[in-house]
Amino acid sequence: MEYLHLFTAMGTLTPSMLSKVYSFLDWDGWSGERVVLRPDGTIPVARLYTDNLRGQELARLFYVTNIFAFEGTGKENRERWQCGAEFFGGAKLAPDVEIILLAEEVIRRLGISNIGLQLSHAGLVKALLKELKLNPGEEAKMTNRILEGNWQALTKAKSINPEVDRLIAALVDLKGKSSSFLYNIRASFPKVSQDFKASLEDLISITTVLDKVGCSYKIDIAAIHGFEYYTGVCFKFLAAGEKIGGGGRYDNLVPLMNGEDIPACGFALYVEPIMKLLPQEKEKKGQCGILIKGKELTPEIVKTCFTAAGSLRDAGYPAELDFTGREESNYRWTVLVSGNEPTPFTFTDRVRRRRRDAASMAEILKVVGEG
Amino acid sequence: MKDYQDDYIKLALPKGRFLSPTASLLAEIDLGFQDYSDRTKQYRLRSVRFPGLAAKILQEKDISIQVAVGNYDLGICGLDWIEELLVKYPAGALVKISSLNYGEGSIHAVASTEAGITGIDKLSARRNDCRIVSEYPNLAEAFALNLRMRRFRIFPVWGAAEAYPPENADLAVLWGKSGADIAAQGLIPLKRLLPVTAFLIANRESLENKDLSQILTCFSSKLNAEPQTSIDNGFDVSEELKVSRTWWQTKEINLALPDGHQQAPTAQFLKQTGLPIQGYSDELMNRRPSTDLDWLGIKVIRPQDMPLQVANSNFDLAITGEDWLREHLYRFPSSPVKKLFALGFGAVKIVAAVSQEMPVTNIDEVRALVQSSKLAPLKVTSEYINIADKYLRDNHINPYRLIPTWGASEAFLPEDADMLIDNVQTGKTLEHHKLKIIDVLFRSSACLIANRYSLASSDKKEKMEFLRQKLRAGLN
Numbered sequence: 001m002e003y004l005h006l007f008t009a010m011g012t013l014t015p016s017m018l019s020k021v022y023s024f025l026d027w028d029g030w031s032g033e034r035v036v037l038r039p040d041g042t043i044p045v046a047r048l049y050t051d052n053l054r055g056q057e058l059a060r061l062f063y064v065t066n067i068f069a070f071e072g073t074g075k076e077n078r079e080r081w082q083c084g085a086e087f088f089g090g091a092k093l094a095p096d097v098e099i100i101l102l103a104e105e106v107i108r109r110l111g112i113s114n115i116g117l118q119l120s121h122a123g124l125v126k127a128l129l130k131e132l133k134l135n136p137g138e139e140a141k142m143t144n145r146i147l148e149g150n151w152q153a154l155t156k157a158k159s160i161n162p163e164v165d166r167l168i169a170a171l172v173d174l175k176g177k178s179s180s181f182l183y184n185i186r187a188s189f190p191k192v193s194q195d196f197k198a199s200l201e202d203l204i205s206i207t208t209v210l211d212k213v214g215c216s217y218k219i220d221i222a223a224i225h226g227f228e229y230y231t232g233v234c235f236k237f238l239a240a241g242e243k244i245g246g247g248g249r250y251d252n253l254v255p256l257m258n259g260e261d262i263p264a265c266g267f268a269l270y271v272e273p274i275m276k277l278l279p280q281e282k283e284k285k286g287q288c289g290i291l292i293k294g295k296e297l298t299p300e301i302v303k304t305c306f307t308a309a310g311s312l313r314d315a316g317y318p319a320e321l322d323f324t325g326r327e328e329s330n331y332r333w334t335v336l337v338s339g340n341e342p343t344p345f346t347f348t349d350r351v352r353r354r355r356r357d358a359a360s361m362a363e364i365l366k367v368v369g370e371g
Numbered sequence: 372m373k374d375y376q377d378d379y380i381k382l383a384l385p386k387g388r389f390l391s392p393t394a395s396l397l398a399e400i401d402l403g404f405q406d407y408s409d410r411t412k413q414y415r416l417r418s419v420r421f422p423g424l425a426a427k428i429l430q431e432k433d434i435s436i437q438v439a440v441g442n443y444d445l446g447i448c449g450l451d452w453i454e455e456l457l458v459k460y461p462a463g464a465l466v467k468i469s470s471l472n473y474g475e476g477s478i479h480a481v482a483s484t485e486a487g488i489t490g491i492d493k494l495s496a497r498r499n500d501c502r503i504v505s506e507y508p509n510l511a512e513a514f515a516l517n518l519r520m521r522r523f524r525i526f527p528v529w530g531a532a533e534a535y536p537p538e539n540a541d542l543a544v545l546w547g548k549s550g551a552d553i554a555a556q557g558l559i560p561l562k563r564l565l566p567v568t569a570f571l572i573a574n575r576e577s578l579e580n581k582d583l584s585q586i587l588t589c590f591s592s593k594l595n596a597e598p599q600t601s602i603d604n605g606f607d608v609s610e611e612l613k614v615s616r617t618w619w620q621t622k623e624i625n626l627a628l629p630d631g632h633q634q635a636p637t638a639q640f641l642k643q644t645g646l647p648i649q650g651y652s653d654e655l656m657n658r659r660p661s662t663d664l665d666w667l668g669i670k671v672i673r674p675q676d677m678p679l680q681v682a683n684s685n686f687d688l689a690i691t692g693e694d695w696l697r698e699h700l701y702r703f704p705s706s707p708v709k710k711l712f713a714l715g716f717g718a719v720k721i722v723a724a725v726s727q728e729m730p731v732t733n734i735d736e737v738r739a740l741v742q743s744s745k746l747a748p749l750k751v752t753s754e755y756i757n758i759a760d761k762y763l764r765d766n767h768i769n770p771y772r773l774i775p776t777w778g779a780s781e782a783f784l785p786e787d788a789d790m791l792i793d794n795v796q797t798g799k800t801l802e803h804h805k806l807k808i809i810d811v812l813f814r815s816s817a818c819l820i821a822n823r824y825s826l827a828s829s830d831k832k833e834k835m836e837f838l839r840q841k842l843r844a845g846l847n
Contacts, residue, residue: 005521005522005523008515008516008519008521008522008523009519009520009522015516015517018516019461019513019516025702027703027704027705028677028703028705028706029703030683030699030703030706031524031525031682031683032502032525032683033524034524034525072462106663112777132591140519271424311405311525324698
């Protein structure tokens with residue numbers, strides 16, 4: 001749980017996301033202070049940094065957490081899991097590149113191929129919005145629409161400056177695949193605002209490094225979604241047409257939480273869509289699981305069963321117990337404990353279709369070890 | 372036996388502010404109900420023209436919820452209560468059919484002249500906490516979120532929101548006839564959030580599956596294009612208003628006195644104590660009575676709201692009912708509110724009651740009925756949500772559903788609820804509505820409550836003790 005006020009300020013979550021948080025009064029909530037089930041992973045980590053690591057020049061933090069958001073269709077989970085890494089401090093550029101490459105490496109090492117990386121920049125979007133010269137209310141509405149993914153609203157808004165309209169159309173329509181695209185934009189629109197130019201230069205420097213290290217990406221201004229706190233480069237990862245992660249730079253979040261003026265960036269990977277893409281692990285139970293069955297429920301047999309299971313587990317094999325007498329088909333090996341001397345165990349291998357009596361667990365372990 | 376059959380079309384009609392214009396409208400469109408008037412003591416109405424149409428008179432606040440949960444097919448109530456529900460639960464089963472084009476006033480966000488808040492645009496930039504008091508907590512929250520307020524707290528109240536700023540709240544979200552009307556109360560209307568007109572509403576499933584066409588046809592001549600129907604997020608241009616200044620000064624000790632039914636007996640009791648309080652009378656609504664004791668501040672608010680307000684240290688002492696104190700303490704067990712002593716008036720019993728036709732005489736038999744699945748889930752209606760919740764949990768009733776009400780819970784039985792938990796003085800009202808008491812939860816009367824920290828404060832101790840003694844003297 002977190003305090004609601006962490007998420008309400010301008011520059012944290014969008015109103016649309018806030019309307020889906022689970023919030024309630026705590027047991028001591030007579031003061032009106034409300035708590036929420038965590039709706040986002042980054043903001044609580046920024047709060048942790050501000051509260052506990054203040055003064056630490058550089059901090060590389062990671063987390064695995066569940067997050068909660070109301071979902072009205074009943075088709076999606078309201079509790080989802082994500083893991084992420086956050087980089088507090090450091091100059092720009094290097095941390096941005098480090099975070100992007102780290103996220104990509106994690107996804108790659110999970111065995112997911114054909115990853116798509118899309119890049120955008122919050123500064124570019126904000127500069128474009130300023131150029132539209134909307135009143136504060138309209139600008140807030142437009143920002144919300146864009147953050148909810150409605151980029152058509154931006155192209156439909158007409159500026160008094162035709163060059164701005166042309167620039168918006170170009171950025172929404174074109175998707176570059178290297179820093180050359182951004183050089184072309186810079187050359188084609190020389191009269192853009194200083195804010196736009198500064199953000200463009202920032203994105204150029206990041207993409208230039210990514211080009212050098214051989215990281216492929218697509219520049220898509222629409223690759224920014226849902227979070228108000230981004231201030232610089234934003235990115236998202238796609239695989240099999242689904243968003244599996246994203247992140248970006250959020251330099252204002254730590255100061256917004258009354259921390260120092262510490263820049264930061266990070267990423268989150270979404271566990272549910274990633275799980276769907278992971279190669280299915282073979283059922284361990286079916287492959288190497290061992291079932292110990294007691295022939296009768298006498299104290300002596302029960303004791304022998306537990307001792308046998310313990311020996312197998314000590315040797316590194318998963319072992320389960322069963323006293324119901326029913327036939328099990330999910331285990332490769334079954335050890336029937338009858339307690340009859342001199343062979344108290346009957347050992348069955350379903351793969352090799354063999355059955356034999358054994359005098360001791362050492363004998364069984366030897367066979368299992370041979371595979 | 373329920374009075375209404377399932378295939379009846381059920382219509383919820385408002386009490387209070389919209390009763391008279393709604394009655395006129397229904398008469399005009401030939402959909403009148405004989406007993407639908409200010410003087411009626413009936414809750415259930417039958418249409419003469421349409422034998423299959425049944426109506427019930429409910430509190431306006433309850434109507435949107437009742438239509439949403441499907442107890443009624445159609446309803447008429449103010450847009451404020453509809454939006455209060457929809458802003459929190461937009462995917463719900465409530466459908467706005469049309470404005471009926473009568474109503475009055477708007478929901479406004481207001482601040483006190485003393486608060487130094489002159490414009491809406493200043494609020495999102497404020498670094499410190501903003502306390503918002505409202506009868507409409509969901510609308511107030513949506514307003515704060517849309518404005519991207521950095522930090523805010525919502526204090527839901529049963530009423531008298533206008534009395535809270537500036538000492539006890541920075542903003543209030545409340546209904547007002549006009550900007551000028553609000554300004555006359557010493558408040559600055561910062562923003563008009565919603566015009567309040569009466570609306571015809573429907574339950575989505577009823578609209579999709581049940582033939583309501585005969586009734587809707589009656590309304591057809593009155594259904595116009597919708598006026599503004601949702602919260603306006605735009606930025607207002609402030610109108611020029613003459614705002615009267617509220618006289619207000621920080622006091623060392625703050626006492627809350629009740630309005631409503633408890634006001635007359637409390638005023639009578641205070642006379643007996645000899646405390647010099649002027650302007651506390653139910654003949655003239657004055658939210659800030661005065662006293663000769665220059666260290667004592669007095670405010671008149673709803674007794675239901677007092678325990679929370681005392682817990683927050685907005686008041687040091689308050690006169691409320693033991694029922695509302697318990698309702699608060701069941702929700703917040705570690706709250707710093709303490710009962711000092713009972714005042715001996717306003718005695719009621721908090722009871723559980725069911726229809727006389729239900730074959731039970733006590734809560735154990737209710738449990739057996741619920742366990743046998745003949746009455747599951749048990750629908751329980753109450754103003755005391757936390758008391759009711761605890762009572763049902765303690766008695767192992769499972770499953771149950773709580774239906775919050777804002778008064779007249781006896782109107783809900785037996786069609787819309789199986790049990791009520793309410794206060795009774797004599798029990799005659801319940802009897803009149805063919806209900807029977809199956810359990811007495813506890814007895815309650817007016818009491819003096821205090822904030823524990825104020826009692827322990829060296830600065831306040833002496834004056835608190837003085838007031839305590841004065842009020843205790845009234846008991847003799």
